[in-house]
Amino acid sequence: MSAANPVAVAARDWGWRHAGRKAQAVAGVSFDISPGERVLLLGASGAGKSTLQHALAGVLGEDTGGTETGTLRLDGAHPQAARGRAGLLLQDPDSQIVLSRVGDEVAFGAENLGVPRAEIWERVHAALDDVGLRVPLGHPTAALSGGQKQRLALASILAMAPGLLLLDEPTANLDPDGVLEIRDSVERVLDRTGATLIVVEHRVAAWAQLVDRVIVLDAGGGLLADGPPQEVLTAERTRSRLAEAGVWLPGAAVDVPPPLPALRSAEDLLTADGLEVARTPRGPAVLTGVDLTLKAGDALGITGPNGAGKSTLALTLGGLLRPRGGQLSASPALAREAGSTPSKWKSAQLVTRIGTVFQEPEHQFLTGSVRDELAFGPLRAGRSESEVRDTVEELAHRLKLSGLLQANPFTLSGGEKRRLSVATMLATSPDILLLDEPTFGQDANTWRELVSLLARQRRDAGCAVVSVTHDREFTEALGGRILQVQEGCARLQPAGPAAGAAA
Incomplete structure (x- = not known):
């Protein structure tokens, strides 16, 4: 892959x-980043890290x-006048995948930059190898998992060989091995190209050894800290x-809420018996033989690569999604005369029985304001206006959304979107x-509040x-059981130290 022309970044009282x-x-943000410098950008959820990127x-x-307000410059030019010099990996990889095949997607940005055709495909292969996405070039992008899409989006950026590499939570949806693989791939690319790096991550341990500098945004404006990692993170x-x-x-140490007392005599809610699941109605089963019963008050963490x-x-x-095979049955306590097959329920029946939070928050936003978004479900469920108002205010306060x-939900930070x-x-x-x-996207404070609320x-x-x-800290704090998914099968086990106390 060709060497990049590293970018210098300057901010003066920018907002x-x-x-x-x-x-x-x-x-009120001011800093200078030298060409080729590697920066870890930190701050509380909502401090403006994604906005700056x-x-x-x-x-x-x-x-x-x-x-x-103020000024922000790349090599002395406004960023809008220097498009193509920076490559941005968004928090939501789905929002930047535009083509139907993996190879075409990785080649797309380089093509737009006028890179010669022969070099484009060299870059495509190198980028896919760097991020560890080992699928055929013709593989459908729609058939990738969330973590694989994250790798694909990063490969598409790397193939452009930008002078400024902007990574917004690049490992948030990856398994532990994938986190290290992506970090190592970024390091290899930086060593080869000399590009400037600004990476946003809430969990900093994996990146602290890679960067030269840590900049911490203050949620109230300006910088909370700026300096070498060993000074900022350890002093x-x-x-x-x-x-x-x-x-x-x-x-x-991870400060977690105290364990819950044991729940007794809980009713069965949902039972899977030999369940097989597939990503598309006619696609192959990706998981088979799942046997599981969910009871009221259960906590279950689904983990795996x-x-x-x-x-x-x-x-x-x-x-x-409809089961590919086997049985999935709702108990009378859950079904409440809606029938025992959840995939046949109407949305109005699902909303008070099973609530699903998608991996990409934007996929479930329906209104133009945070208040209306919080009120939408309860109103549809027939709650009174006073009940809805109380619910909205309590949840907004607990999850730091009151302000x-x-x-508009789509203007929130990644962490704020997740909490919403x-x-x-x-x-x-x-x-x-x-x-x-x-x-995803939570700082330590909002993480604790989310665990406590759940x-x-x-x-x-x-x-x-x-x-x-x-x-792992989340599943241990919430307790219950783990369903370990790997190589087409699933195995139940305790969640960890907190499991016995909270189950």
Whole structure:
């Protein structure tokens, strides 16, 4: 892959306010990044990390409806005048995949930059190898798992050989081995091309050894810290400030809510017997022989490598995909005269029985404001206006969304979108809550609040919480059982140290 021309970045009292928002997403940010420097960008959820990266990629400007203050420059030019110099990996890989075949998708950006055809396909093969996506070039992009799509999106950026590589939570939906593989692939590309790097990650341990510098955005404006990793992440004078802001610090103990008392005499809700699941109605089964009973108040973590079928299983349990084979039956306590087959239920019947939070939050937003989004489900379930108002206010307060009730859901940060998507399902008080990567984009503070809220939902409402996740601390904190998915089969086991206390 060709060497890049590394980009210099300069910010002077820079800020951005989204259209229709009173508060600025970012304010008063100043720094200089030298060509070829490798930077880890940190901050609390909602501090403006993604907004800053979008601006650097040239997709924000006065013509996009927001308001810019100060200056932001790439090699002395406004980012909109330097498009093509920066490559941005978005938090939601689906939003930047445009073609139907893997090879064409990776080649697309390089083609638009006018790279010679022979070199394009050299770059395609190198990029796919770098990210560990080992599928044929003609493989359908729609048939990839969420983690595989994340690898594909990164490969598409790498094939463009940008001078500035902007990575927004590049490993959020990857299994532990995939996290290390992607980090190592990024390092190889940087060593080969010399590109400048700005990477956003909430879990910093995997990236601390790769970067030269850590910049921490302050949610109130400006910078909370800026310096070498060993100073910013280990110095006592800064660690306490970062911990208070919710930054995940290497070596810090995970503060989890206390374990719940055991639940007794819980009713059966949903039973899988020899269940087979597939991503498409006529596609091959990706998982077979799943035997499982969910009871009221259960916690179940579905874990395993990317592409193993975890999300497909969750969508099938949620009634959104038909089983490929075997049986999936709702008990009378869950069905409540809707019939025993969840895939035949209407959406109005699903909303109070099984609530599903998709891996990509944007896929379930239906309204133009956070307030309306939170109210949509309860209103459809027939709740009174006062009940809906109380529910909206409580969830918004618990999940730090109160100041965003008038905001458009699509303008939120990745972590805020994730919390909103969870809150919209909690608002309808379903018997079963299915969550795909629920802790994506969360800082340490919002992570703890989310765990506490879900634990209370289990205890107080008897809600069964099923989570597709690579977050080991989350499954241990919530307790219950683990369904380990691998090589086409699934095996139940305890969740870990907290399992006995919370099950």
